[in-house]
Amino acid sequence: MLATLLQDYNIILASGSPRRHQFFKDLGLNFTIQLKDTEEVYPEELEHHEISDYLAVLKANAFNDLQEKDILITSDTIVWHHDIALGKPKSLEHAKEMIASLSGTTHDVITSVCFKTATSEHVVHHTTRVTFKELTPEEIEYYVSTYKPLDKAGAYGIQEWIGLIGITHIEGSYFNVMGLPTHMVYKVLSDIASV
Numbered sequence: 001m002l003a004t005l006l007q008d009y010n011i012i013l014a015s016g017s018p019r020r021h022q023f024f025k026d027l028g029l030n031f032t033i034q035l036k037d038t039e040e041v042y043p044e045e046l047e048h049h050e051i052s053d054y055l056a057v058l059k060a061n062a063f064n065d066l067q068e069k070d071i072l073i074t075s076d077t078i079v080w081h082h083d084i085a086l087g088k089p090k091s092l093e094h095a096k097e098m099i100a101s102l103s104g105t106t107h108d109v110i111t112s113v114c115f116k117t118a119t120s121e122h123v124v125h126h127t128t129r130v131t132f133k134e135l136t137p138e139e140i141e142y143y144v145s146t147y148k149p150l151d152k153a154g155a156y157g158i159q160e161w162i163g164l165i166g167i168t169h170i171e172g173s174y175f176n177v178m179g180l181p182t183h184m185v186y187k188v189l190s191d192i193a194s195v
Helices: 018-026 049-060 092-102 137-146 161-166 174-178 182-194
Strands: 010-013 070-081 084-086 106-116 121-132 167-171
Touching: 010 018, 018 174, 018 182, 049 070, 049 106, 049 121, 070 092, 070 182, 092 137, 106 174, 106 182, 121 174, 121 182, 137 161, 161 167
Parallel strands: 010 070
Antiparallel strands: 070 084, 070 106, 106 121, 121 167
């Protein structure tokens, strides 16, 4: 349905995330993947969605040769917990520390998405509140050693074992926690196609 509306456009997804790739396929979109290295550094005074908004735009700004019918989509996900942004862990030990800090508490998962064309730029974000049960050291150890937490903000994937056994409450979009607020992407792309 949306693919028909967008058939005259070239959708470029600038993300290496296999989860985001699958979301775009599941939305029925035709797209290409283009990646450009971006140093993900943000001003330290930024907080909450300001950080993910900034990083999504930063990634989009690496592309300055868009053609008339191109729609570039970049995004960034962070976990906001105790007024600190948790990105991807730097090591397995770091991953364990991150998950231990989330245990028995509620945190925000924020994903920002930037839509850039040759003439415009539009950023949206969504916040999902996620609550974990008290996780045992053994559960954390099992998850970190069995799965791949290093490519995930906050060191966990909600769709994986840790989410199945550990998450007790979620408020907001589930898919946002996986890395993309798909309902917002659908709406913005529909709006662009309708102009």
